[in-house]
Amino acid sequence: MTDHSTTLIDLTPFTADHCLKCNICTSACPVAPVTPLFPGPKTVGPQAQRLRLPGEPSPDHSIDYCSGCGICTQVCPHGVRVMEINTQAKAVMTQTHGMSPRNWFLSRNELWGRLGTPFAPLANFGVGNRWLRLIVEKTFKVSARGPLPGWAGYTFRGWWKREIKRRPRPQSAPDAQRVVYFHGCSTNTYEPHIGKLAVAVLEHIGLHVEIPPQTCCGLPAQSNGDFKAARRYARTNIESLVEYARRGIPIVGTSASCITAIKGDYQHVLGLDDEDALLVAANTYDFMEFLARLDHEGRLPRDFQPIEAELPYHAPCQLKAHGMGRPALDVLDLIPGLRCWEIDADCCGIAGTYGYKAEKREIAEAVGRPIAEQVSAAGARLVVCDTETCRWQITSLTGAKTVHPVELVALAYGLTVDRYTPPLRAGTAAHAAVGGL
Amino acid sequence: MAEKRKVNRCTIAATQGRGSDVIVIGAGLSGLLAAVYAVKAGARVRLIATGWGQQIVSPGWISVCDRADDDVIAEVRGYAALHPEHPYALAGLDALVCALDLLQDIAEEIGEPVAMRPRDGHNLRLPTMLGALQTPLLAPAGIAAGDLTEVEEPLLIVGFAGWRDFYPALVAGNLSAQGIAARPLTVSLPAERGSWDDWPADLARRFDDSAFRSAVLRQVQPQVKGAARVGFPAVLGMARHAEVRREFEAGLGCPVFEIPTLPPSPAGARLSNGIRRWLLRQRARVQIGHAVLRGNVENGRCTGVEVGALGHANPFYADTFILATGGLYNGGIQSDEAGRLWEPIFGFPVSGPPSEGRADWYQGRLLAEGGHAIHGQTGLRVNAQMQPLDGDGAPVLENVFAAGHLLAGFNPLTDGCAEGVALATAYKAVSAALAARA
Ligand SMILES: Cc1cc2nc3c(=O)[nH]c(=O)nc-3n(C[C@H](O)[C@H](O)[C@H](O)COP(=O)(O)OP(=O)(O)OC[C@H]3O[C@@H](n4cnc5c(N)ncnc54)[C@H](O)[C@@H]3O)c2cc1C
Numbered sequence A: 001m002t003d004h005s006t007t008l009i010d011l012t013p014f015t016a017d018h019c020l021k022c023n024i025c026t027s028a029c030p031v032a033p034v035t036p037l038f039p040g041p042k043t044v045g046p047q048a049q050r051l052r053l054p055g056e057p058s059p060d061h062s063i064d065y066c067s068g069c070g071i072c073t074q075v076c077p078h079g080v081r082v083m084e085i086n087t088q089a090k091a092v093m094t095q096t097h098g099m100s101p102r103n104w105f106l107s108r109n110e111l112w113g114r115l116g117t118p119f120a121p122l123a124n125f126g127v128g129n130r131w132l133r134l135i136v137e138k139t140f141k142v143s144a145r146g147p148l149p150g151w152a153g154y155t156f157r158g159w160w161k162r163e164i165k166r167r168p169r170p171q172s173a174p175d176a177q178r179v180v181y182f183h184g185c186s187t188n189t190y191e192p193h194i195g196k197l198a199v200a201v202l203e204h205i206g207l208h209v210e211i212p213p214q215t216c217c218g219l220p221a222q223s224n225g226d227f228k229a230a231r232r233y234a235r236t237n238i239e240s241l242v243e244y245a246r247r248g249i250p251i252v253g254t255s256a257s258c259i260t261a262i263k264g265d266y267q268h269v270l271g272l273d274d275e276d277a278l279l280v281a282a283n284t285y286d287f288m289e290f291l292a293r294l295d296h297e298g299r300l301p302r303d304f305q306p307i308e309a310e311l312p313y314h315a316p317c318q319l320k321a322h323g324m325g326r327p328a329l330d331v332l333d334l335i336p337g338l339r340c341w342e343i344d345a346d347c348c349g350i351a352g353t354y355g356y357k358a359e360k361r362e363i364a365e366a367v368g369r370p371i372a373e374q375v376s377a378a379g380a381r382l383v384v385c386d387t388e389t390c391r392w393q394i395t396s397l398t399g400a401k402t403v404h405p406v407e408l409v410a411l412a413y414g415l416t417v418d419r420y421t422p423p424l425r426a427g428t429a430a431h432a433a434v435g436g437l
Numbered sequence B: 001m002a003e004k005r006k007v008n009r010c011t012i013a014a015t016q017g018r019g020s021d022v023i024v025i026g027a028g029l030s031g032l033l034a035a036v037y038a039v040k041a042g043a044r045v046r047l048i049a050t051g052w053g054q055q056i057v058s059p060g061w062i063s064v065c066d067r068a069d070d071d072v073i074a075e076v077r078g079y080a081a082l083h084p085e086h087p088y089a090l091a092g093l094d095a096l097v098c099a100l101d102l103l104q105d106i107a108e109e110i111g112e113p114v115a116m117r118p119r120d121g122h123n124l125r126l127p128t129m130l131g132a133l134q135t136p137l138l139a140p141a142g143i144a145a146g147d148l149t150e151v152e153e154p155l156l157i158v159g160f161a162g163w164r165d166f167y168p169a170l171v172a173g174n175l176s177a178q179g180i181a182a183r184p185l186t187v188s189l190p191a192e193r194g195s196w197d198d199w200p201a202d203l204a205r206r207f208d209d210s211a212f213r214s215a216v217l218r219q220v221q222p223q224v225k226g227a228a229r230v231g232f233p234a235v236l237g238m239a240r241h242a243e244v245r246r247e248f249e250a251g252l253g254c255p256v257f258e259i260p261t262l263p264p265s266p267a268g269a270r271l272s273n274g275i276r277r278w279l280l281r282q283r284a285r286v287q288i289g290h291a292v293l294r295g296n297v298e299n300g301r302c303t304g305v306e307v308g309a310l311g312h313a314n315p316f317y318a319d320t321f322i323l324a325t326g327g328l329y330n331g332g333i334q335s336d337e338a339g340r341l342w343e344p345i346f347g348f349p350v351s352g353p354p355s356e357g358r359a360d361w362y363q364g365r366l367l368a369e370g371g372h373a374i375h376g377q378t379g380l381r382v383n384a385q386m387q388p389l390d391g392d393g394a395p396v397l398e399n400v401f402a403a404g405h406l407l408a409g410f411n412p413l414t415d416g417c418a419e420g421v422a423l424a425t426a427y428k429a430v431s432a433a434l435a436a437r438a
């Protein structure tokens, strides 16, 4: 069903007609300045769009160097959805030229996460082995320097199944006290502690947590131009989540980029604008956004123990796309003693799967350089960031440890989970250095 | 000019939890300065904008009263006395002077200093890339160094072979035709970049690289031949601009200045980027990318604004609000084919040219004397506190204050005062907002 209140010019390809060619997006794009291979968003976006005809091959291949970070869309004062135009054009290129095995591999994060889990020690050895990584770089063009996570050796879903058996939760909660948790692939197989902490925080707030079946959000496939696979993933999630959305039960997720996909890309990039898709989008929240909302409603407990620390925070490009501000900072500001400040950087460079590609690794590192500079200038050893690939990238760029904001919230609430060591201690001086404010 | 006034710091608990002290809507010159001022005054600030305003692509110079022949502030004072509806008259001269000081302070603090003529308070006379003269009061220091008021001649104007955005012979020729001796020089840029043209900002970033700029400098050195000053397009570095200019002055043995280029202008970006970084380090929020859809109003006060976002709108709360959303070209005022004009967030009354549809908005010629009615007569009417007014001249909302291009009473395209008005009204709006909170 198409929403008839949407006029033609609001559809992604036609937003190109709002473009005044002011070049504000060109000024802001973090990729164009660091590589001669990419002319910038205005050129490959609204400008090239005039030459793209439906059903015809895409005329400009430099668009492959667009990382999809979406900064161009955000800075455009005239509503041109530049990144979305670029992503759609990339999909046309993939349709025309086919998909490389490497891109197919990177699009199936969900599959590798599941397949690797039983063999975690072996798989982790492979990921950590420099020689193996160089061979993979040569044969598959996956950068040996791209920060790959290790498998946890168990899945978050498996843990949850055991957990509710061990400690069954009462099923009688009214819908207003229920919440759905969307964990994403990375939490499921690489960082289950994020999911466990998220559940602990939600239950501390007094909510009944539900974790329905779900799959990859589809973003990796989408950004590699495989719209068919991305739509398949999206459909599976929408079908599983829509029942909760209908009941007004919020769906919250700890991966800001998965949540961007559900809230925005399903509609604006993949073109899924039916009632179910829009309903799910409207009821989906980033985890920290959800906590900030609860706080406005006076429903967020404020029994925080102090954390004495001054920490840099990176807002991932895909989080900036939400239009929800910086809820992580708003919530962390409630913790006594904790002073977080936002690093001035559009994107860490990884942009999903972009920074794993051998030919783009150098670009990704150059894009992330401002983060490394500011973290090092502040002498910080711990950085806060809401998205997993960005955290891995920041650690690889800076040598600093990285945490999801939920880890600090849990710490301040005095919550912890098994097989997890908190990054700091609450109530004591932090090991992050204090830069002048 | 009046003596420098320092902003007083007051202390407010540094948490953004349930709402900010000030939400600034708009990230043009007005919005950025308003945010800086409010942060310096100790307020918790959230800046929200659909996208970047035009400041980031502008040459970065500040027109206060372009036509003034002598003391600019004195000229503005005289003008304001005769035009009580002009934003300068409403905001007051103190606001203008304080705002200019504040801009100079913050620019200095972030390492992108702006400069005016020393002592006399007259306008600068700066060359454009066509070799015409513009007369702003303030400009980024590197551009202000091109002031041609007391010209030592000859000038050497340097451009780059094959670069489409700047023609030294055009600049030098037109300056010479106006009696300012100038000579063009074209040098080549090291190693071609890609298969497309460089934007000015691309070039500026290449100048951050010392090997690149040394190769340029080496070609210019033997050609200085007694030039009193050397002008380059404003691409002398992005992050390292000050360093690049120092190095060039030392290497060429004479002052070096910049001439603004086509957008995106590195000069505007240097200032905007620096201010953004400063705001973030002060723990202000900077949210670029999504439009404010509407204000929520209760009992004559705005309680919060809703931002159009992915999935669902998002509310943001504050005690006071600064509306700096720009004029007709920036989304602050909307129009349609029928000639209706409206302010989309709060629905404030918009005054416009008396007309039946859009036909009466324009004069016959594009560059008509006095400009077009739509640009000179459109905007929000405000009082001296910068509060938008209703038809009876009463403030519509207690805690919403407007600034910049959005205001009625002046023509931002033809009056030669657009930046001065943006700064003065932003300053006054924040002063009034902070007073209203206290
Ligand atoms: C900022 C700027 C300054 C310029 N300055 C100059 C100048 O000084 N001198 C000069 O000579 N030139 C200048 N140009 C270039 C000049 O404007 C263009 O060359 C000219 O407008 C091209 O006209 P056109 O009709 O071919 O294309 P356009 O004006 O681009 O029009 C193409 C139209 O087709 C529509 N369209 C495209 N695809 C579809 C589709 N699938 N279905 C339906 N509609 C579609 C587009 O939306 C658009 O409305 C400038 C351009 C810009 C952007």
Ligand code: SF4
Binding pocket: A018, A019, A020, A021, A022, A023, A024, A025, A026, A041, A042, A045, A046, A075, A076, A077, A078, A079, A080, A082
């Ligand atoms: S896409 Fe937007 S920001 Fe980029 S040139 Fe066009 S109008 Fe300007």
Ligand code: SF4
Binding pocket: A028, A029, A030, A031, A032, A040, A041, A065, A066, A067, A068, A069, A070, A071, A072, A073, A082, A083, A086
């Ligand atoms: S999505 Fe990012 S990399 Fe791509 S054009 Fe836009 S700003 Fe540049």
